[in-house]
Amino acid sequence: MPDVSANVAGLKLRNPTMLASGFLDETGGTLLRVFKAGAGAVVTKSIGPEPRTGNTNPTVVELEVGMLNAMGLPNPGMEDFGAEVKVALDGGAVVVGSVYGKDPDEYAAVASRLESYGVQAIELNLSCPHAKGLGTEIAEDPEAVREFTAAVKAKARVPVMPKLSPNVSDIAAFAGAAEDGGADAIVAINTLKAMAISPELKTPILANRVGGLSGPAIRPVGVRCVYEIYEAVDVPIVGVGGVETGRDALEYILAGARAVQIGTGLATRGMSVFADVTSEVAAYLVTREVHHTSTFRFRSAMEGAPGQFIMVWIPGHDEVPMALSYLGDVKGITVRAYGDATNALLKYTAGDLVGVRGPYGNTFHLDGRRALCVAGGVGIASIIAAVEGFSDRGTKVSTVLAARTAEELIFEERCEEAGEVHVATDDGTRGFHGLAPALAKRVLGQHTFDSVVTCGPEPMMKAVVDLCLERGIPVQASLERFMKCGIGICDACVLDDALVCKDGPIFTGEELAKSHDFGRFRRDESGRRIPL
Ligand SMILES: Cc1cc2nc3c(=O)[nH]c(=O)nc-3n(C[C@H](O)[C@H](O)[C@H](O)COP(=O)(O)OP(=O)(O)OC[C@H]3O[C@@H](n4cnc5c(N)ncnc54)[C@H](O)[C@@H]3O)c2cc1C
Ligand SMILES: Cc1cc2nc3c(=O)[nH]c(=O)nc-3n(C[C@H](O)[C@H](O)[C@H](O)COP(=O)(O)O)c2cc1C
Ligand code: FES
Structure with missing residues (x-):
C-alpha cells in the first residue's frame, strides 16, 4: 500500500478517511469498532452541554439517492460523554470531538470539556439544518461563524475545525470567516436542507417536516463547496458528503480536500467502507497509459510547479529524474520504459514503495495570450x-x-x-x-x-x-x-x-x-x- 496517510492541521491520520459525525458515534465501543474497521479517525456525535433526546420519530427517510434525517442532535451531554471518549482512546482510536451549543460560551465550554477527555481535535457543528437555535442560525451568518470559532479557539489547544453548511449561497465567504476566527481546518459539508412527503399519507414524513439530505445525491454539491473553499482559504479542508468509493474520495481530494468523512456510506457499504475506500484510493495511484507507459499517483505535501521534476529512487536499481505529470495533493509521474530503472518501476503496482525527493528545477513561465x-x-x-x-x-x-x-x-x-x-x-x-x-x-x-x-x-x-x-x-x-x-x-x-x-x-x-x-x-x- 502506498503512503496514504494525511495530516489535517496536525491531526495525523493513517489514511484519509474519517467517520462523519452522527453515525455509530454515541458510544466509545462503536467509535472504537469503526476505528478498528479502518477509519483514519472517528468524529463523535455532536455533543452539547446537556443531554438531549432530539426529535420524535420518524427521524429518518431512506431514499434511492441517499438519506433524509432530522435526528435533532440527540446526545448524552458533555458530562456523561467522558466515559465514552475514554473507551475509544484507550483502544487506540484517533478521536475528534464534535461540539454544538446555543452561544459562543457554550461551544467553548463543551469544547474544553471534550479536550479535557483527550480528544485530538474539535469539530464545531455550526451547520445542523434541523435543530432550531442550535446551528441553523449560526450556519447562515458569517459573522457568527467567525465569532463562535474565535470563542473556541481562545481556549482550545487542539486543532479546531468548524463544519460548514452547504445551505448558503457563498460557502467560501463562510470559510473565510472561519479562517478569520482562527480555524485550523474546515470541514464541509453538513447535510442539505430537504423534505420528503408521503403521497399516500399526504403528509411530510419526518416529524420535524424538514431534515438534512446526505449520501450520493449531495456529493457533487460537497465537491463544489470544497473546490470553492480551497480557492478562498489556506487552511486544510476535510470533504464530507456522499463518499462511498475511492473514486468519490479522490474527487474530494482533487478538489482540494486533505481527507474525507464518510457517514451514509456506512449504510450502503458497511463498516468495511473505510478500508475499502482506502485501498481503492491507493489502487487509483497507478494507471497504465499505454503498454510501456504508466502513471503512478502518490499523495505528497511537497510543492511542485509546472515543469519541475522529482528524483525517484527504485531500490536496488537506480534513482532517476521524472517530471511531475500531476500537481496538487495527489501528485503523479508518468514513466516510459527505457532501461533498467524505468522497466523495474513499471513492474510496480499500488502499494509498492519508492523513494521520492524534490521537487527540483525551474518552472515554465506561463505568460501570454x-x-x-x-x-x-x-x-x-x-x-x-x-x-x-x-x-x-x-x-x-x-x-x-x-x-x-x-x-x-x-x-x-x-x-x-x-x-x-x-x-x-x-x-x-x-x-x-x-x-x-x-x-x-x-x-x-x-x-x-x-x-x-x-x-x-x-x-x-x-x-x-x-x-x-x-x-x-x-x-x-x-x-x-x-x-x-x-x-x-x-x-x-x-x-x-x-x-x-x-x-x-x-x-x-x-x-x-x-x-x-x-x-x-x-x-x-x-x-x-x-x-x-
Ligand atoms: C528533468 C527530467 C525529467 C524527466 N521526466 C521523465 C518523465 O516524466 N517520464 C519518463 O519516462 N522519463 C523522464 N525522464 C527521463 C528518465 O529519467 C530516463 O528515461 C531514465 O533515467 C532512464 O533510466 P533507465 O535506467 O530506465 O534507462 P538507462 O538504463 O539509463 O538507459 C537505457 C537506454 O535508453 C536510453 N534512454 C534513456 N533515457 C532515455 C530517454 N529519455 N530518451 C531516449 N532514450 C533514453 C539510454 O541512452 C540507453 O541507451 C526525465 C529526465 C529528466 C532529466
Ligand atoms: C443520521 C445522521 C445524523 C447526523 N448527525 C450529525 C451530527 O450530530 N453532527 C454533525 O456535524 N453532522 C451530522 N450529520 C451530518 C453528517 O456528519 C455528514 O455531514 C452528512 O451526512 C454528509 O455525509 P454523508 O453523505 O457521508 O453521510 C448527520 C447525518 C445523518 C444522516
Ligand atoms: S544532477 Fe548533479 S549537478 Fe545536476
Missing part, C-alpha cells in the same frame, strides 16, 4: 502541467501531441480539456502523418502565438526551437540529461556550462541559441561527451 505546446512521446509528461497551467490562467492553448503511433498517444483528453489539440503520428495511424515539428510549423501559421513550450526527443525540440527563433516567438524547452544529485552539486547533468537539474530543466530559446551542446551532445554516466 496564446500558447503552443509541442510534445513528443512521453515528453507530454513534462509539459502537461504547463498546458493546464496556461489554460487556468486564461491563456488560449493549442497542443501538438505527437507519438510514433496512435496507441502511444497519452493525455489527449487532458490536453483537450485545456484547449485545441493537433495530433501527429510518425506512421500516420492518427491525425497528421509526420513528425511534430512539421505539424507545429503548420499550427504556428494558423494563429498568432506569443509563447511556445516543448518537450520530447532533443532533435524534435531543436527543430521547434529553431522555428520559434526564426519567427521571434518566445520558446521554452524542457531538457533531459543524465542526473545524479538533482540539486546542482555533481556536474553530471551539464549542458555547456549550465546544470540541467538546477538552471533547467527549462531553457529559453535565447539560451539554447547560444548552446553548443543542445541538439548535438549529451554526457554519459562517466561524463564523456556523446553525440546525440
Whole structure:
C-alpha cells in the first residue's frame, strides 16, 4: 500500500478517511469498532452541554439517492460523554470531538470539556439544518461563524475545525470567516436542507417536516463547496458528503480536500467502507497509459510547479529524474520504459514503495495570450502541467501531441480539456502523418502565438526551437540529461556550462541559441561527451 496517510492541521491520520459525525458515534465501543474497521479517525456525535433526546420519530427517510434525517442532535451531554471518549482512546482510536451549543460560551465550554477527555481535535457543528437555535442560525451568518470559532479557539489547544453548511449561497465567504476566527481546518459539508412527503399519507414524513439530505445525491454539491473553499482559504479542508468509493474520495481530494468523512456510506457499504475506500484510493495511484507507459499517483505535501521534476529512487536499481505529470495533493509521474530503472518501476503496482525527493528545477513561465505546446512521446509528461497551467490562467492553448503511433498517444483528453489539440503520428495511424515539428510549423501559421513550450526527443525540440527563433516567438524547452544529485552539486547533468537539474530543466530559446551542446551532445554516466 502506498503512503496514504494525511495530516489535517496536525491531526495525523493513517489514511484519509474519517467517520462523519452522527453515525455509530454515541458510544466509545462503536467509535472504537469503526476505528478498528479502518477509519483514519472517528468524529463523535455532536455533543452539547446537556443531554438531549432530539426529535420524535420518524427521524429518518431512506431514499434511492441517499438519506433524509432530522435526528435533532440527540446526545448524552458533555458530562456523561467522558466515559465514552475514554473507551475509544484507550483502544487506540484517533478521536475528534464534535461540539454544538446555543452561544459562543457554550461551544467553548463543551469544547474544553471534550479536550479535557483527550480528544485530538474539535469539530464545531455550526451547520445542523434541523435543530432550531442550535446551528441553523449560526450556519447562515458569517459573522457568527467567525465569532463562535474565535470563542473556541481562545481556549482550545487542539486543532479546531468548524463544519460548514452547504445551505448558503457563498460557502467560501463562510470559510473565510472561519479562517478569520482562527480555524485550523474546515470541514464541509453538513447535510442539505430537504423534505420528503408521503403521497399516500399526504403528509411530510419526518416529524420535524424538514431534515438534512446526505449520501450520493449531495456529493457533487460537497465537491463544489470544497473546490470553492480551497480557492478562498489556506487552511486544510476535510470533504464530507456522499463518499462511498475511492473514486468519490479522490474527487474530494482533487478538489482540494486533505481527507474525507464518510457517514451514509456506512449504510450502503458497511463498516468495511473505510478500508475499502482506502485501498481503492491507493489502487487509483497507478494507471497504465499505454503498454510501456504508466502513471503512478502518490499523495505528497511537497510543492511542485509546472515543469519541475522529482528524483525517484527504485531500490536496488537506480534513482532517476521524472517530471511531475500531476500537481496538487495527489501528485503523479508518468514513466516510459527505457532501461533498467524505468522497466523495474513499471513492474510496480499500488502499494509498492519508492523513494521520492524534490521537487527540483525551474518552472515554465506561463505568460501570454496564446500558447503552443509541442510534445513528443512521453515528453507530454513534462509539459502537461504547463498546458493546464496556461489554460487556468486564461491563456488560449493549442497542443501538438505527437507519438510514433496512435496507441502511444497519452493525455489527449487532458490536453483537450485545456484547449485545441493537433495530433501527429510518425506512421500516420492518427491525425497528421509526420513528425511534430512539421505539424507545429503548420499550427504556428494558423494563429498568432506569443509563447511556445516543448518537450520530447532533443532533435524534435531543436527543430521547434529553431522555428520559434526564426519567427521571434518566445520558446521554452524542457531538457533531459543524465542526473545524479538533482540539486546542482555533481556536474553530471551539464549542458555547456549550465546544470540541467538546477538552471533547467527549462531553457529559453535565447539560451539554447547560444548552446553548443543542445541538439548535438549529451554526457554519459562517466561524463564523456556523446553525440546525440
Ligand atoms: C528533468 C527530467 C525529467 C524527466 N521526466 C521523465 C518523465 O516524466 N517520464 C519518463 O519516462 N522519463 C523522464 N525522464 C527521463 C528518465 O529519467 C530516463 O528515461 C531514465 O533515467 C532512464 O533510466 P533507465 O535506467 O530506465 O534507462 P538507462 O538504463 O539509463 O538507459 C537505457 C537506454 O535508453 C536510453 N534512454 C534513456 N533515457 C532515455 C530517454 N529519455 N530518451 C531516449 N532514450 C533514453 C539510454 O541512452 C540507453 O541507451 C526525465 C529526465 C529528466 C532529466
Ligand atoms: C443520521 C445522521 C445524523 C447526523 N448527525 C450529525 C451530527 O450530530 N453532527 C454533525 O456535524 N453532522 C451530522 N450529520 C451530518 C453528517 O456528519 C455528514 O455531514 C452528512 O451526512 C454528509 O455525509 P454523508 O453523505 O457521508 O453521510 C448527520 C447525518 C445523518 C444522516
Ligand atoms: S544532477 Fe548533479 S549537478 Fe545536476
